[in-house]
Amino acid sequence: MQTFIYRCSRKPDMYIYLAERDDFSKVPTTIMTSLGNVEFAMELELGPERKLARDNPEKVLHNLRQNGFHLQLPPPIAVERQLQALAAEQAGQ
Secondary structure, three states, rough: OOOEEEEEEOOOEEEEEEEOOOOOOOHHHHEEEEHEEEEEEEEEEEOOOOOOOOOOOHHHHHHHHOOOEEEEEEOOHHHHHHHHHHHHHHHHH
């Protein structure tokens, strides 16, 4: 299955996969607003045997077929680092 992957500006390491290029019509408004600006990152032929860095390809394929999109969230460690940096920044003010 051909997939189209977009980088999200609000959170590093957050990506949205689409079944159709530039077709965000199936993504709920609440999710779209939480992504910030999206920028096309790459096109990828995805199958169950394809290795992905963070997600299970079968799960991604299921979400693409079922919903028309898949949201890849940042790894928990990245989120924890962001929270620590924010806390340190607020403590310094």
